[in-house]
Amino acid sequence: MSAPKRSAAGEICAQVQLRVDSPWFDGHFPDFPVLPGIAQVSMVVEMVAAALALPLYLKSASRIKFKRLVAPDAVLTVHATAENAQQGQYSYRIREGGEEVSSGTIFLAHNDIDYNMQADKSPTTLRVAAIIINELKLEEVTPDSFDPDLDLVDEVGIDSMDLATIALVIRDEFGIRIDEDDYPKLTTLRIIANYIDEKKNEA
């Protein structure tokens, strides 16, 4: 991996030349070596950790999409952008040539600061969890046990109309303005809670 570069806009970028003798290819697969998906996520973590000079580890991930097979001789470009640096949230994209290989959102932490646990306990998070449970009529889950990274679209199966309904209730409850272009992106409890906190801080 090349030394990570950070742009003025906060994007972190590095290039990776794969090697056929990398242990990632051992047994994956015996006659058809393909870079495992977890290796791609690992590259992103490694790149961000190097750029920030912090001992980061992967806490969780969401909306990860693997779109193409990656061969052992590939040259990849890895991009990561801080969506919420305080919460350790980064979106990433990996490309080979002009084609996207994978993308997603990761949540990073290190031993001194457990961002996720802080967010899980916030009043905002608990209230949003209660709203989601009520609006979607979710069963066997409480605000305390609600997975903050559960993807409401991919994993619960809701659509834009339900997201709009949740956004309207949140708008009422927290007295914030939510742009029409924003609510379709509010797909996890953590993202919603962060969005609310940012909006309240802006006010």
Added chain:
Amino acid sequence: MTTNVQAAANAGSCKFSDILADPIVRARWEKVRKFFFLRESTYDMTKRCNIRCEGCYYFNGEKHLATEERDPAAWRALMVEEKKRGITFVVLAGAEPSLVPELCRVCFETIPLGAIATNGLKLIPHDIDYRIHISVWGNDVASLAVRRAPDMLKRQMELYRDDSRAIFIYTFTPHNIDQAAEVTRILADNNQRISFNMFSAPVGYTGNLRHNPESLRATAQMMTDLLAHYPKTVLYSPYNTTVHTHDQGLHDLFSCPYPRQNSSTDVGLGRTFRQYRTDLSWDRAAACCVPDTDCADCRHYAAGSAVVTARMYRHASHPQSFIAWLDYVDTYLAVWVRHYEKGANLCAAGAPVPTKDAA
């Protein structure tokens, strides 16, 4: 409208919970909300048609050049895959689905909610229990001229007499506005129901069916009159009239969320909608409910059903807008979903179209 809601409305905006505090509004909201699970895709069933209409969307563009998959097993396999990826509502159209009932049946057996767009000249077997939209383009004199088929309305009504699946869809052009009164009266006398469509020009269309400001105003007046005179026959609302006869098309008003105009694949129509051609292929760049329509001229009823409905959020800041939106969605569900019964319109005065910033 309750006092609190009215006061908030007078102030220019309103909390969503205030709007829903009205029990009538709340009941209608809960009624339509049950159908948020609908995820549609559309399918051209065959390249063939038994008539050839001027301005037909199917024979514009390249759709009709695709090969035709006639194997019911292939269609069943497609429907199984569609169901797996979350599609709950199918729209069977193009060119004339009634010519391939065996394929329509396969679709119904796999995904039981849907609608078929037909010219109504061949009966779709009753066991295919989809909503059936029968297209009407004026009285029978006009139909003979534009569609080259004699006695269309008479034949359509004979075939679909007492058939609760059927809804007649009257497409307004600048030249058949007055005839809508005659057609609606005939349908009312025969216990049929009607809803309205607007001719929306295909890309590159140079004929004289494209609407103009004058024809839009005249159509709005006719729709208003017919809705007032035939409230049990006409499935429409004042807000439908506002939206579909607006000087601006649906895309300009609401920013169309179909893939053809929406690159996002995160959620909603941009994520799930596909428009399949007769060879069972689909093209994201062309995917919308009526492909090859000129988006700037699109006032199509099928487009509105998705486009206006999807913009619930921007309607929910003002009670009048939201109630008008509820009327629109109630209408759309009654027109498209079997066994869904439309309620009385709640917003007789209609409402202005909210802008994106209204949210």
